[in-house]
Amino acid sequence: MxxxxxxxxxxxxxxxxxxxxxxxxxxxxxxxxxxxxxxxPNLNGKNLKSNATKVLGLFITSMQGPYYGILADAIYKECEKLGYELNIFLTKNEFTALANIFGKRIDGAIISNEYIREEHVEKIEQANIPTVFLDREFVGRTISSIVFDSYKGGQDVARYLLNLGHRKICYIRGYENLYDDVQRFKGFIDTIDKSGILFSHDDLLVGYFEEEASYAAVKAYVKSGKALPDAFLAANDLSAIGCMKALKSEGIIVPDDVSVIGFDNIDLSEYVSPLLTTVNNPIARQGILAVDSLIEIIQGKKSHGILEKLEGNLVVRNSCTLNKNVLIE
Structure with a gap:
């Protein structure tokens, strides 16, 4: 040249x-x-001289559903704005993920990958690799976490349903090994327990955060002959939408016969019928903060990592109503 x-x-x-x-x-x-x-240009040669790649890595295990699309798009745009490239590593193999984290191919990592375990985090910190975890509470010298407060969200929806007079509530979980699923369910259960209502394991379904799986789980629940609950609470909006479709297929009217509530406030929640009541999850904001925090670590602007929690708010629409069978004081 x-x-x-x-x-x-x-x-x-x-x-x-x-x-x-x-x-x-x-x-x-x-x-x-x-x-x-x-x-x-030969970036590898440039990187050897500068010891920097100007590339950040996003480590995830799925691109299925609106959540990851919103997150990845927000992270990419913030990287572009700040002069960084973004590489997305989509893998459930922790060795593949770790090889790229430790391989000096990126300046820092944004990790939303449950296969990166605590013992891996210790090695990442020992290697002084700038890292931001999403929905995992890890903090170290070069490690920060941006967390959505799913526990509070679980509390909020439980209180909302209880205030509407709902006493028998069916819960649709996602994956019980994921932080946000664990925290949402715990917030829900703790609030239900404090109200003096006993939650039955028979009213716990698994929808894997997916519309089709939740549709099948709710359909089987209704066909089993069990008493219909007052409300279904889904761990995300896709599960709630699958739930509403299953109920409709069985001639059950939402919210007249049963209330349904979701989580995340994805775009689809405003277009289903009835409009879905849900908890707003600032997904894009979480992605932007992750990039900003990571670059501050890379540039040495932070002497120690931090844990930052973001809160959501209840978005009340048309999929929930008062339980007419319960006298509300």
Missing amino acids: AREAGVSISTVSNALNGIDVLHPNTREHVLKVAKRLNYI
Whole structure:
């Protein structure tokens, strides 16, 4: 490239990296030659010199459903805004994930991967790798966490349903090994217990955060002949939508016969019928904060990682109503 342009290697580097030390005509000449040659800079060589890649890594285990699309898009846009590239590592293999985290291919990691366990976190900290966890409470010298307060959200929806007079509530879980699912269910159960209502294990379904799986679980529940609950509480909106479709297929009217409530406030929740009552989860905000926090760690602006909790709010729409069979004081 330098030979073709008739300039030094340093001049090529300055032109390609926008360093303002060249005459405008020289820079324009180098860029025209680079374009004609379809020249691609050797980032590995550059990285060896600067010890930086200007690339962040997002480690996730799925792209299914609206949640991950919103999250990844927000992270990508914030990276672009701040001059970083984003690599997405989609894997359930912790060794693959760790190889890329420790392989110096990225400047820092944003991790939403439950297969990265506590013993791995210790090694990440020992290696001083800038890292931000999403919905995992880890903090260290170079490790921060951005967490949605799912426990409070579980409390809020439980209180809302109780205040409507609902006493028999069926809960649709996602994956019980995931932080947000565990915290939402715990917030719900703790609130129900404090009210003096006994929650039956028969009223616990598993929908895997998916519309189809939740549809099947609710359909089987209704067909089993069990007494219909006053309300269904789903751990995310897709499960709630699957629930409403299953109830409709069985001739059960929401909310006249039974109330349904979800979590996350995805776009679809405003377009289903009836409109879905849910808890707003600031997914995009969480992604933006993750990038900002990670870059601050990379640039040495933080002497120690932090744990930041984001709260959601209840979004009341049309899928819940008063239980007419219970006298509310």
